[in-house]
Amino acid sequence: MNETQIVEASKNWNEHNLDAAKSFISNVVFIDDRPVIPKSKREIIVSPAIKDTIEDEVFGVDAEIAEAVPSGEGHVPATQAESLEQVDAKAVAENAPGEVDDPLQRNDQLGTNDNELNEHDLPVRPLTSALAAEGVTSSFFFPDASDEEEAIVLQAERLALQADVVVLDWHLRNSKPDLTIEVIKRILRKDAEQKGRLRLICIYTGELIQTGIAGIIMSEVREVLELDALTENVLAANHVRIAIFNKSEVPPEVLPLSLLMEFAELTKGLMSSFALNAISVLRNKTKQLLKVFSSDLDSAIVSHRLHLTDSDDVEAFGLDVLLFQIKSLLSTSMVHRKCLSSEKFKLWVDAEVSESRKWDVEGLAVDKNLAKELVDNSFERAVSDAAGKLDAVGLSTWKSRVQELPFAGQEEMARSSRELARLSKLIREKSGFAELPEDWKPTLGLGSVVKYVPENGGAAYFFCAQPLCDSVRLTENTVFPLLKLSQKPVPKKGADGLPEFIEDASAYWIVVKDGEVDLTLQLKPVPKQGKYIKFKVSKTEKRVLGEKTEDGEYEFSTTGDKGCFYWLADVEPLQAQRALNSMAAMASRVGVDEYEVLRRGMPGI
Incomplete structure (x- = not known):
């Protein structure tokens, strides 16, 4: 590809990811202590909790939280076409002379003209209008000077749970960033407790970015998360992205697109x-x-x-x-x-596969162009077109090299392949991607992957082959068949130093996590290699349940075995049934003496 083609490919790929971000983001939360609503005839911003009392409230903006609802469904105008000036006049008449009972007045910003804004103000109206144009609703939390700091942090933490994007002012109190930093730390810590989540945080400030905001954040949150500085105003790590924007350089009308673009960078990818x-x-x-x-x-x-x-x-x-x-x-x-169409795969290959990743395997080119051909057509067609050269190379060797094209190296290939393998076959996993509920217990049944630790140490892995209907409504301790799972042997390295590819379609493969270790296990359904263990049944639940131990394991209790059986994962039911069918087919083989000429269909018959 020439330089123009590379630029165009990158542009198309970025547009695809931006479209995905636009389709997803629905709510942005702003936390700022300097809200401003300029003078103009406009719809009043209200919280659902105060819609019933809007005529009694000047503005209807609570000191703790107010939600800005864009024009459209759910938007409540102030008595239809009432202007801000009319509302102000009504409020003045109902209160002491010269006083307006409105929390926004604490900063003397209510009714400020557009040209009177300073660099630290948060102009609410243009923000909500720009976000509404993108189909995004906005919520606002305006901390008051009298609010306790812990109450502010807790409120911000609660809002962040449901927000797609959190936007924070850098100085929430006393012209210092301490409170903002504490909010960031608490949000990230809460996310970590739930095994992490996608998180975009934006610092939207009147301070200059060159004052070292990124460095301060990196230093202060290091105890919670190690962040890398991608640019002067972007930090990132582990599905977390923190972007820093100056309010003057990125005005309210531009901020929504900037947020969408940052979210698109955070979520860039096919899957x-x-x-x-x-x-x-x-x-x-x-x-x-x-x-x-x-x-x-x-x-x-x-x-x-x-x-x-x-x-x-x-x-x-x-x-x-x-x-x-x-x-x-x-x-x-x-x-x-x-x-996941061929066009999207080609976009990914163009944008993500390096031109330098290529091999010459016995005269057969394995490169970016081949990858595009494969995703556009089929593996069988490519094999057919290269049949002559493949005779010399060997199909398995060629497959192994093609497989490596999308990855930056062996380590990335192993990590990414194992993650997708787990997602594709496991429906639940102890060390999975989501936190299991505290009171949840696994049930031993078809597809359960268990780890056996004998009394004298060591470990072995088994696949439960008990049909689901025989795993529930149990009235007494019950024997369960467990098929042995063997760990995949470490592949030998070929002459080029890369692992040899050995295809084994006879085995049923499972990738499961045991603690921090990814295990690639193979099930060859041979009944004689299994175990038959009697497990204790819960009298109330009438099934075999895994009880959570002090160290976080889920243990299935047995009636006699002195070892321990721990739950690791459950294979998706249809996948598990497939494995059981393979065992049944093997168990039903019939060995008979037969006329070999007839069995082989040889000439003469």
């Missing part, structure tokens, strides 16, 4: 944009989904329950019905075709 678009579809279709799951279905679900002996069945049934409809919404919206 990220796919997830953002999918979640946006669910957000937009939520009301339709709630309409379907109305009280009209209550009688039918109760009738269904009356026919069942156990409430577990109806609970699982209800969840399945909901998931079916969610999957239907996503599939009919075509979000997967929009975000």
Whole structure:
């Protein structure tokens, strides 16, 4: 690719990611102590909590939090077309002479003319208008000088839980950043407690960026998160991005696009944009989904329950019905075709695969152009076109080199491949991507991956092959079949120093996390390699439950084995059934003596 093509490819890829960000972001929270609403006829900004008392409130902006609702659904104008001047006059008449009972007056900023703003003010009206133009609602938290600092931090922490973007003033109190830094630390610490989350924080300040704001943030939050400075005004680490904007250099009318672009950088990627678009579809279709799951279905679900002996069945049934409809919404919206099409793959290859990543394998080029051909066509076609050269190279060697093209190196290939492997096969995982509820307990059943620690130490891994119907409604301690999972051997290195690729389609592969270690396990469903263990059944729940130990493990109790069985993960039900079917096929093999000429279909018959 020439320089012009590279620039164009990068532009197209960035536009794709920006579109995904625009489809997703729906709420931005501003936390600032200098709100300003310039004089003009405009709609009043209200919180849903005070809509009923809007005529009794001057402005309706609470000292703790006010939500700005953009024009459209849910927007409440001040007695339709009332101007700010009319509201002010009404307030003056109802209060002491010369006094307006309005929290915004504490900074003497209410009714300021546009040309009277200073560099530290937060102009509310142009912000809400610019965000509304992007389809984004905005919420505002205006801390008062009399508020306790801990109360301010707690309120900010609560708001951040639901916000897509948090925008903070650098000096929230006494012209010092201490309170802002504490808010950032508490938000990041709360995120870490929940195993992390996507987080964009923006510092929107009247201070000059050159005063070292980024360095102060990096130093002060290091105890919570180690941040890297990408530029003078952008810090990033572990799905967190902190951008710093000056209020004069980035005016309110421009800030929304700047936030969207920062969010697009934070979420750049094929799978990220796919997830953002999918979640946006669910957000937009939520009301339709709630309409379907109305009280009209209550009688039918109760009738269904009356026919069942156990409430577990109806609970699982209800969840399945909901998931079916969610999957239907996503599939009919075509979000997967929009975000994971060949065109999007080619955009990714153009923008992300380096021109320097190429190999010459026995005269067969493995490079960026080949990667684009493969995502545009098919592996089989590429193999067919290169059949002559592949005879000399070997298909497995060629596959291994093609596989490495999207990755920056062996370490990234292992990390990324294992993450996707876990997501594609595991429905729950102890060391997974989301925090498990404190009172949640795993149930031993088909697809459970367990770690066995014998009394004398060591570790072995097993796959539970007990059918689901035989794992519930148990009235006594029950024997469960466990199939052995073997760790994948470390591959040997070839002549070029890279690991040899050995394809083994006969094994059923599972990648699971044991603590901080990613394990690649293979299940070859041979019954004689398994264990048959009797486990203790919960008398109340009538199933085998994993009890949480002091060190955070989930242990299944046995009746006789002196070792310990710990839950690690649950394989997705259909995937688990596939593994069980493989075992059943192997167990049902029939060994008979047969006429070999006939069995092989040789000539002469």
